[in-house]
Amino acid sequence: MKKTKLFIAVGGMVLLGFSIFLVSADHIDAPNVSGTTTDLADLFAFEGDNPNNTVFIATLQGILTPGIVTENAIFDEDVLIEFNIDNTGDFIEDLVIQAIKRGDTMYFFGPASPSQTGLSSEVLTFANRNSVKISTVDNLEISNNDGMTFFAGPRRDAFYMDLNRFNDVITGAVAPDGFLxxxxASDFFENLNTLAIVIEIPNSMLGTPPAHVGGELGISGLPPAYNVWISAKRKQ
Amino acid sequence: MIKMTTFKIKILFIAFCSTLLFVQCVDDDDNGNVIEQETCDDGILNGDEEDIDCGGTACEPCIVGIEFGGTYLQEDMIGRPAINTVFSGSNAVKNDFNITLITDRASFQPIFEATLEAYHDIYAVALGIPIEDLDYETNILGLDAFNFTSLLAFFDTLQVAPNGQTTYFDLNTGVVLTGRTLADDAIDISLMLMFGGKSGTRFDGNNGTPQLTSDGVDSGDRDFTLPFPYLETPISE
Known part of the structure; x- marks a missing residue:
């Protein structure tokens, strides 16, 4: 009985804690997606081990505690994850790489020009397609094809911050001295996992980058750069 | 009669030559001029493929029979880290930001600028300074409040340069907004751009200021030197 009460009390505190989280990159960023299978956590994009390649990493369903929660976390077959690349500077996607799960496999379509841009998408089944078996906690699965390399599965969260102190700082009165x-200071994400989708792709498949947007705001000298974002879209 | 015999011989000759041509053609294939070995992109069913260029031990799984139809509608998006939840202010705005096209985000700039100033007001109060006397100061990139929040609201995508260093902001090299590596301290960079002023150290905890330019944590024992997929195996219990 005591254990039950303790569990309820601790559970309530955890729930309370989660409900007041205000930031963590994009983890649980807005009420409508928080805790759902479309909740994106982070986007990383950087030069690969092969300097002619760029690596795109999407993490989603963040804040997976180790053990059973991570083992049970699955990609949603009704959720389409898109890597959007604007290579003309108008902030409209010129190329997309789509990722969607079927069975124990993550399928990839593209890079290809989308049949329609914007908030609504269809799977580009006419496009270049690839796949990788979804990794588990214990088994790493990687596939290579068409010059690209693919991964999908659980990984340790690379994101780090003192989330609890941040929530104090933005209310000011609780933390008049700011951060610790x-x-x-304590890294909230130190021992947490996420689901991740990783694509390494030759730059030659991404087109010529446009002038850097920083130039429009007075930051000079920035190199040409693609504008990249990820979106999570749910089947209607 | 002679004519008929000649005709038959001609037919036989043509047939013989045709056979030679045919044999020659087969020989070409065997010699590897057309197909040396089955591959997953030769456009024919070979090896142990289940369908043309798919299935079997070597090729991608066949997608014939797997349903990919339907319309998918956006629920979440992310460009740069921490933008929506730090700057949107209210839950309604956060939800709205995620389902608004990047090209339709003009209305978010004033909201983001107001939020940025509100954070400064909080610390004006904490420091006992009238809130009108403590405002955002043009940051280390030379961005005033309007341009900074415009960059975040209008242009919330990650800039990724295919040639040269990719980093969110590397203070050692001065390279900025060319990507985001796993090791980049996105939170400290963001805090410095919000609260660091021209020097990057405006509110750094020194000289009686609150520490607002670093959250005090680094990547700890994470290993960012791994080969593909670059991320570490999940933490286990």
């Missing part, structure tokens, strides 16, 4: 010094 190193040593006292």
């Amino acid at each position: 010094p190193p040593g006292e």
Whole structure:
């Protein structure tokens, strides 16, 4: 009985804690997606080990605790994850790479020009397609084809921040001195996992990058750069 | 009679030559001029493929029979880290931001600028300064409040440069907004751009200021030097 009460009390505190989270990159960023299978956590994009390639990483369904929660986390077959690439500078996607799960496999379509741009999409089944078996906690699955490399599965969250102190800081009165010094500060994400989709792709497949948008705001000298974002779209 | 015999010989000759041609053609294939070995993109069913260029041990699984139809509608999106939840202010705005086209986000700029100033007001109060006396100061990139929040609201995508260093902001090299590596300290960079002013150290905890330019944590024991898929195996219990 005592254990039950303790469990309810701790559970209630955890729920309370989660309900007041205000930021964590894009983890649980808005009420309508928080805790759902479309909730994106982070986008990373960087030069690959092969300098002619770019790596795109989408993480989603963040805040997976180790063990059973991580083992049970699955991609949703009704959710289409899209990597959008604007290579003309108008902030409209010129190329997309789509990822969607079927069975134990993640399928990839593209890069290809989308049949329609914007908030609504269809799977580009006419496009270049690839796939990778979805990795588990214990088994790493990677596939290579068409010059691209693919991964989908659970991974340790690469994102780090003192989330709890941040929530104090933005209310001011609780933390008049701001953030804590190193040593006292605590990385909320240190021992948490996410689901991840990783694509490494030759730059030659992404087109010529447009002028950097920073130039429009007075930041000079920035190199040409694609505008990249990820979207999570649910089957209607 | 002679004519008929000649005709038959001609037919036989043509048939013989045709056979030679045919044999020659087969020989070409065997010699590897057309297909040396089955591959997953030769357009024919070979090897242990289940369908043309798919299935079997070597090729991608066949998608024949797998349903990909339907319309998919956006529920979430992300360009740069932490933008929506830091700057949108209210739950309604956060939800709206995720389902608004990047090209339709003009209305978010004033909201983002107001939120940025509200954060400064919080610390004006904490420091005992009238809130009108403590405002955002043009940051280390030279962006005033309007341009900074325009960059975040109108242009919330990750800029990715295919040539050269990719980083969110590397203070050592000065390279900025060319990507986002796993090791980039996105939160400290964001805080510095919000609260660091021209020097990047405006509110850094020194000289009686609150520490608002670093959250005090780094990547800890994470390993960012791994080969593809670059991310570490999941933490286990």
